[in-house]
Structure formats: structure tokens, C-alpha cells
Amino acid sequence: MKKEITLKINGEEFTKEVEPRTLLVHFIREDIGMTGTHIGCDTSSCGACTILIDGKSAKSCTILAVQAAGKEITTVEGIATTEGVHPIQEGFKENHGLHCGFCTPGMMLRAIELLEKNPDPTEEEIRWGISGNLCRCTGYNNIVKSIIYAGAKLRGDELPSTEPVFVE
Amino acid sequence: MIPSPFDYTAPSSLDEALKLLHDLGDDAKILAGGHSLIPMMKLRFAEPEHLIDLNNIPGLSYLKIEGGMLKIGAMTREVETEESAEVAVHFPIFADVAKLIADPQVRNFGTLGGNLAHGDAANDQPAVMLALDASVEIAGLDGRRTVGIDDFFYGFYSTAVQEGEILTEILIPIPSGRSGNAYHKVERKVGDYATGGVAVHLEMDEQGICTKAGIGLTNVNPTPLRAVRSEAALVGTSLDNGAISSAAQFASEDCNPSSDLRGDIDYKRHIIRAVTKKMINKAKQRAFKN
Ligand SMILES: Cc1cc2nc3c(=O)[nH]c(=O)nc-3n(C[C@H](O)[C@H](O)[C@H](O)COP(=O)(O)OP(=O)(O)OC[C@H]3O[C@@H](n4cnc5c(N)ncnc54)[C@H](O)[C@@H]3O)c2cc1C
Ligand code: FES
Ligand code: FES
Numbered sequence: 001m002k003k004e005i006t007l008k009i010n011g012e013e014f015t016k017e018v019e020p021r022t023l024l025v026h027f028i029r030e031d032i033g034m035t036g037t038h039i040g041c042d043t044s045s046c047g048a049c050t051i052l053i054d055g056k057s058a059k060s061c062t063i064l065a066v067q068a069a070g071k072e073i074t075t076v077e078g079i080a081t082t083e084g085v086h087p088i089q090e091g092f093k094e095n096h097g098l099h100c101g102f103c104t105p106g107m108m109l110r111a112i113e114l115l116e117k118n119p120d121p122t123e124e125e126i127r128w129g130i131s132g133n134l135c136r137c138t139g140y141n142n143i144v145k146s147i148i149y150a151g152a153k154l155r156g157d158e159l160p161s162t163e164p165v166f167v168e
Numbered sequence: 169m170i171p172s173p174f175d176y177t178a179p180s181s182l183d184e185a186l187k188l189l190h191d192l193g194d195d196a197k198i199l200a201g202g203h204s205l206i207p208m209m210k211l212r213f214a215e216p217e218h219l220i221d222l223n224n225i226p227g228l229s230y231l232k233i234e235g236g237m238l239k240i241g242a243m244t245r246e247v248e249t250e251e252s253a254e255v256a257v258h259f260p261i262f263a264d265v266a267k268l269i270a271d272p273q274v275r276n277f278g279t280l281g282g283n284l285a286h287g288d289a290a291n292d293q294p295a296v297m298l299a300l301d302a303s304v305e306i307a308g309l310d311g312r313r314t315v316g317i318d319d320f321f322y323g324f325y326s327t328a329v330q331e332g333e334i335l336t337e338i339l340i341p342i343p344s345g346r347s348g349n350a351y352h353k354v355e356r357k358v359g360d361y362a363t364g365g366v367a368v369h370l371e372m373d374e375q376g377i378c379t380k381a382g383i384g385l386t387n388v389n390p391t392p393l394r395a396v397r398s399e400a401a402l403v404g405t406s407l408d409n410g411a412i413s414s415a416a417q418f419a420s421e422d423c424n425p426s427s428d429l430r431g432d433i434d435y436k437r438h439i440i441r442a443v444t445k446k447m448i449n450k451a452k453q454r455a456f457k458n
Contacts, residue, residue, distance in 0.1 A: 019173065022170075042169050043210075044203065062274075067202070067221065110273065132359060
């Protein structure tokens with residue numbers, strides 16, 4: 001039996017009927033038509049489907065759409081403002097934090113919560129913080145750099161160098 | 169992957185949930201964090217006809233110290249025990265264990281109650297609860313009862329929570345005097361279930377003699393395992409190297425690991441010996457720091 005749910009996605013309210021078994025990621029991608037949230041593993045492991053639910057990072061392939069009723073959801077489509085891209089987006093762009101880009105939306109949403117809780121994380125804290133997000137391209141170094149950059153930008157500190165780091 | 173069809177209700181009180189659970193019988197399942205249940209439903213290992221979601225019931229998520237007990241509401245998320253400074257005073261073990269459970273996104277949703285009620289020996293909280301000598305409060309239509317952790321785990325995916333019942337609270341005695349605890353597991357990669365894990369809790373008197381020892385093992389037995397001989401090897405000693413080595417040896421002998429993708433039996437026994445030793449030393453160190 002279908003259920004009617006009302007929820008906010010990126011500030012906009014939606015009311016829709018869904019089957020209880022509909023996964024939130026499918027609801028966002030197929031019913032709402034926002035395809036920035038990706039499906040990587042479909043088994044709760046890769047973090048490509050990460051979104052924010054009431055500010056908390058969550059794997060939307062492991063949550064039912066009905067569970068999101070009454071909640072506020074943020075996807076990658078909702079992080080830029082009229083003023084421009086979000087500092088985390090700028091960080092990824094400036095530091096070459098992506099290659100194919102498949103993991104990037106989930107990685108950025110996760111990083112947003114991480115920086116909210118811990119505005120000035122160490123490299124180790126960042127690596128633990130993104131341990132639920134897999135990237136098959138970058139080798140993570142530039143992702144860590146991107147998050148450090150975004151942290152500095154959000155704090156209003158001097159921005160770190162975006163020059164590539166060569167490992168001997 | 170999509171679960172097979174089911175009906176869904178999110179009651180707003182515990183009574184309502186218990187009534188529903190009673191009326192629907194074994195066609196219904198409780199949904200807590202959903203991070204064990206939904207993956208199983210997607211794989212069709214579980215096909216409940218009805219889900220009763222506890223997430224809209226107020227008052228099931230809390231951490232409080234009351235009457236000499238740490239009380240943890242069943243719907244408290246892993247992340248909350250990981251970050252609580254109040255909990256860390258007596259139980260740094262919760263930060264140890266949470267950090268090793270899956271990843272931050274899973275810990276934002278997975279609940280302490282669900283981690284125990286799932287009845288999976290691969291989960292990490294059961295070993296911690298064994299070490300800390302927890303008890304669990306279970307509610308049914310007829311009232312509430314409390315079950316000691318040693319009587320809680322029945323078998324694979326089977327616990328003392330019976331049809332029509334809901335786990336509501338976890339109770340952990342606050343240690344008096346000098347105490348320390350620690351958890352570690354060996355995992356193939358970050359976020360994996362344990363190849364083997366060990367939780368240790370120690371209490372000592374003024375002279376540094378061990379008065380109480382709790383040791384729980386993860387994923388090396390069909391159910392979460394208390395290392396009884398290891399505990400006995402420590403109590404009454406000054407936690408000298410000899411006592412610690414015997415305790416570690418007993419744990420490796422008394423566990424019953426199976427050979428699987430994570431390693432063979434000898435390897436797992438070796439892990440249990442090494443990690444038991446390490447965790448006793450870490451718990452002891454923490455006890456003397458307090
Ligand atoms: C990728 C991934 C990796 C993971 N790695 C680990 C790990 O390393 N270590 C670890 O310990 N866990 C791990 N988990 C499991 C995670 O911690 C789960 O969240 C936890 O085991 C179950 O909690 P839950 O609240 O999500 O329960 P749910 O999935 O909602 O429920 C699990 C079971 O318990 C029952 N149940 C739940 N709450 C109650 C209650 N209050 N009363 C009665 N019955 C109840 C449900 O009916 C269901 O049968 C992992 C999960 C994922 C997705
Ligand atoms: S698609 Fe959700 S974690 Fe991989
Ligand atoms: S950039 Fe390709 S998976 Fe991360």
C-alpha cells in the first residue's frame with residue numbers, strides 16, 4: 001500500500017506517494033529527478049549515495065523514502081548558493097579532488113558534516129571521517145587536500161597552496 | 169536491489185508499537201536504524217510483511233547516569249556514545265568500539281539497541297556489553313523485564329527479545345574505584361566486520377589488585393563469547409605479565425572461530441591471543457591514569 005510523504009529537498013517541499021519499500025536514493029533520483037546523488041555499490045559500502053538528512057550524513061541506499069517524511073534533505077544539487085559554489089565544491093575544483101567524479105557528490109556531502117562538527121580537522125581525522133566513502137580514481141590525497149582547503153575557506157583562514165604535491 | 173513489498177507504520181508511542189507488534193505477530197519486524205535490517209531485506213534474506221518503525225517514538229534515545237548506572241536508550245545512535253564526554257569518563261571503550269563500527273554515515277543511524285537485538289556475533293557492541301556486565305530492559309504488553317547480558321544472546325540472529333517485545337534500555341553498572349576498559353578488533357579494511365575483536369574491562373583496589381575482570385570476544389563463536397577462564401586468570405592478581413599471558417592464552421583456546429574469507433582458525437586464535445593481551449594492557453594503563 002502506498003504512503004503519502006512530505007519532505008523538503010534542498011529547501012523545496014515535495015509531497016508524493018511512495019511504496020514503503022522505495023529506497024530514498026531511488027526516490028530522489030527517479031521520483032524527484034535529481035540524479036546528482038549516485039548509486040555505487042547498492043550495499044551500504046561505498047558512500048556514493050551520501051546525502052544529508054537534517055544535517056547528518058546518511059547512505060540513502062540504506063534508508064527508506066518513508067523514513068524521510070518530515071525531514072530536510074540536502075543533496076549535491078542544493079549546496080551551491082546564488083553567490084557561487086560551496087567552499088567544498090571550490091576545494092575539490094581547485095585541488096583536483098576528482099577524476100571521474102562518481103564519488104564526488106557523496107564525498108562532498110560527507111565532508112560538509114565532518115567540517116561542521118570539526119572545523120579544523122587533522123589529516124588523520126579527515127581520513128577516518130571519509131572512511132565510508134570509496135574513491136576508485138584519486139588515491140584520496142587530493143580529496144584530503146580539498147577538504148583541508150574547504151575547512152580553511154569556511155573558517156576564513158588563509159587558503160593552503162593548491163600546487164600538486166609530488167611524492168618522492 | 170529493492171526489498172520485497174511490505175507495509176509500514178511509524179507509531180508515536182511505545183504502547184502503540186507494542187500493540188501493533190502483538191496484533192501482527194511474526195509477520196512484523198521492528199525497524200530501528202535499519203542498517204542491518206534494510207541490507208538484509210534488499211538481499212531478500214529477510215522478507216517481513218510489516219515494518220514497525222521506532223524512529224518517531226520520543227524518549228527512546230538518551231544517555232544518562234542514574235542510580236549508579238549508565239542508562240542507554242535503545243534508539244541511541246552509535247555516534248552519540250562515540251562523542252559523549254560524559255560516557256568517556258568511565259567508559260573510553262565506547263569511543264574505541266564506535267570508531268571501528270562501519271563508518272560515520274552508518275554510525276549516524278545504527279542504534280545501540282539494534283546492534284544487540286540483531287543477535288549477530290559479528291557485531292561489536294555485544295562483546296563490549298559482556299565485558300561491562302550490562303543488562304537489557306525488554307518491554308512487552310505485560311510490562312518490562314530485565315535480562316542479564318549473559319542470558320541475552322541465544323544463537324545466530326536470536327536473542328532474549330521474544331515475539332511481541334521491544335528492547336528499550338541498556339544498563340551498565342558504573343565502576344567504583346579504579347577501573348579501565350578498552351576494545352579493539354582486527355579488520356581486513358576500515359569498516360569491515362571483525363576478523364576477531366576483544367573487549368576488556370578491569371577494576372582494581374587501592375593496592376592495584378584486580379577485583380573484577382570482564383572480557384568479551386567478537387566474531388569467534390556462534391554467539392558473542394565471554395572469556396570466562398581469562399577473566400578468572402586476572403582476578404586476584406596484580407595484572408602482572410604472567411597473569412596477562414595466561415588470560416590471553418585461555419581466550420585463544422576457548423573461542424570457537426570458523427575458517428572463512430577473513431582467515432583460518434589458527435590465524436583467528438592468534439589474533440585473539442594478541443589482541444586480548446593488548447587490550448588488558450590498555451585497560452590497565454587507563455585504570456592507572458584515572
Ligand atoms: C556497511 C556496514 C558495515 C557495518 N559494520 C559493522 C561493524 O563493523 N560492527 C558492527 O557492530 N556493526 C556493523 N554494522 C551494523 C550496524 O552497526 C547496524 O546499524 C546495527 O547492527 C543494527 O542497528 P540498527 O539500529 O541499524 O538496527 P536495525 O537494522 O533496524 O535492526 C536490526 C535487527 O534488530 C531488531 N531490532 C532493532 N532494534 C530493536 C529494538 N529496540 N527492539 C527489538 N528489536 C530490535 C530489528 O527488528 C532487526 O531484526 C554495519 C552496517 C553496515 C551497513
Ligand atoms: S550506493 Fe549507497 S553506499 Fe554504495
Ligand atoms: S573520482 Fe572517480 S571514483 Fe572518485
